[in-house]
Amino acid sequence: MSTIEFNQLLLNNTEFLKPFANTFTADKEDAKDLLQETMYRALANQDKYNSGTNVKAWLYTIMRNIFINNYRRKAKRNTIFDNTPNEFLLNYNQVTTANAAESNLKMKDIQAAVHKLPEIFRNPFTLYFEGYKYHEIAEMLHEPLGTIKSRIHFARKLLKEQLTRF
Numbered sequence: 001m002s003t004i005e006f007n008q009l010l011l012n013n014t015e016f017l018k019p020f021a022n023t024f025t026a027d028k029e030d031a032k033d034l035l036q037e038t039m040y041r042a043l044a045n046q047d048k049y050n051s052g053t054n055v056k057a058w059l060y061t062i063m064r065n066i067f068i069n070n071y072r073r074k075a076k077r078n079t080i081f082d083n084t085p086n087e088f089l090l091n092y093n094q095v096t097t098a099n100a101a102e103s104n105l106k107m108k109d110i111q112a113a114v115h116k117l118p119e120i121f122r123n124p125f126t127l128y129f130e131g132y133k134y135h136e137i138a139e140m141l142h143e144p145l146g147t148i149k150s151r152i153h154f155a156r157k158l159l160k161e162q163l164t165r166f
Helices: 003-012 014-025 028-044 055-077 100-116 119-129 134-141 145-162
Strands: none
Touching: 003 014, 003 028, 003 055, 014 028, 014 055, 028 055, 100 119, 100 145, 119 134, 119 145, 134 145
8 A cells, every 4th residue: 555545544534533532532632632643653653554454443543542551651640730820739749647646546445445355256356466367276276267267257346346436
């Protein structure tokens, strides 16, 4: 296929791509840019087009890939700008600090709730919380595995009811 024939083929299919560009971007100016970039890439990659194949599908795939790449590039930057006239950058690596006093109070409440559990639930739950596996706890406490699992489940349920404010 000659370059002139290929160019004519692209021109004949530009109108087909405009609605897709509008759907992708939801902005007329961005849609025009996307369409222009698609046509540029199609011209630059003319040698990759196989004569007789569906040109609309080929152009649509190029457009979709450009849109996805641009979207990922923007998401990777993850920069939020204030739309005021000075375009002040909002997220300039602000650091937050945790309130240690509040965390300590919460931990004390959680520990008190764990200690209020009936012993039958508290022992398996405490061992599980310390990092032991279910089967290890079952061996230590000489109980069936299913019993240990249900006791830990009920301990969690009781703690969840007692600690609803967290």
